[in-house]
Amino acid sequence: MGQRAVRQALASGLLAQPWRGVVVPAADSLKLATRAEAALLLAGQPAVLSGATSLALHGISAAETADIHLTVPYERRVRSKPGLIVHQRDYQQYDVLEIDGLPTFSVDLALADFLCRGDKRTAFASVEEAMRGLPPDHLQKLRDNVRDRIADRSSRKGIHRALSMLALADGRAESPPESMLKLIVTEAGLPVPETQYVINDIDGRLLYVLDMAWPARRVALEYDGFAAHEERQAADAERDRRMLGRGWITVRAVAADLRDPSRVLRELREAFRACSG
Structure with a gap:
């Protein structure tokens, strides 16, 4: 292109320069x-x-x-x-x-x-x-x-x-945030949860698949992505009530809890104590 054409393309935004000495098409720069x-x-x-x-x-x-x-x-x-x-x-x-x-x-x-x-x-x-x-x-x-x-x-x-x-690692988490949450709870000293734990009804039909669960304690941990949870908030609340009727306590986590997991860890420990009492 020549130096002048390159300078003009940079000035007009057709080219971008991620680092000195190399240019790329601006449309592809990301x-x-x-x-x-x-x-x-x-x-x-x-x-x-x-x-x-x-x-x-x-x-x-x-x-x-x-x-x-x-x-x-x-x-x-x-x-x-x-x-x-x-x-x-x-x-x-x-x-x-x-x-x-x-x-x-x-x-x-x-x-x-x-x-x-x-x-x-x-x-x-x-x-x-x-x-x-x-x-x-x-x-x-x-x-x-x-x-x-x-x-x-x-x-x-x-x-x-x-x-x-x-x-x-077992590869069963359905998203990176779920994996991160699993690491957080185990590093906090809680037992390793079972991932994608299946709940069936009395006839063996599938009811729910829990993101993480401690079946012996009947404690579940669910991660709610923002968009998905906004759409199904009422259904999730109803499911938690049904699970409570089966003796399960459900703790829910959102993206903010990955940055500060103190609330989730506190609620999990309280649930463990309640289920062992």
Whole structure:
């Protein structure tokens, strides 16, 4: 295009410049693949997309973030910038695969890295999402591969927490917030809940599927996404009354409780005491 045409396109908004030295079509500037490709162009080779970016490219929505993460070998010196987080580690070519032409870490390696050093709740939600819907043998294979990747890390930092979260994950939560809520309650010292617990009537017909439950205590924990809960608030209240008639106490959580779970934890502990009394 030439420098003058590029400057004009930037001034008119046809092009955007996520980082100095690389420009992208403005219409695509918020797309993950566009930002990832721009980061690779800026960094030069060798470089590979990693961490949350790698997982998002693998289709794991819990890991989606505006920042682009990439990894370069130790001998390379590439600086992080606003919106671009550069990591250093040695890796082998078999650790890398291409998604839409973009070099990215395999899902098991990306999960292992994220579990060790990423945001804890997001990392747990990501591994649960990666497991969701897998046949039991495939789920176990993924768990084994991630565990092996964790064990092979040169740095021991974060390994204990990563293995703990991997052991807790079962892939049954239906959304990232449900996974985060499960992590919150277990880290608070409450027993590990059963996820997607089925309630049948006396004839064995399905009545309800609970997000999380402690059947021995007859306590349930339900996560209400804002839009869905607004539409079915009356029906949920009626269901809670019916469950109470069966001896169950239902605690409900919303998005705000992920930021401050004190109310939910307090109500759960009160429910545990009431059901054990």
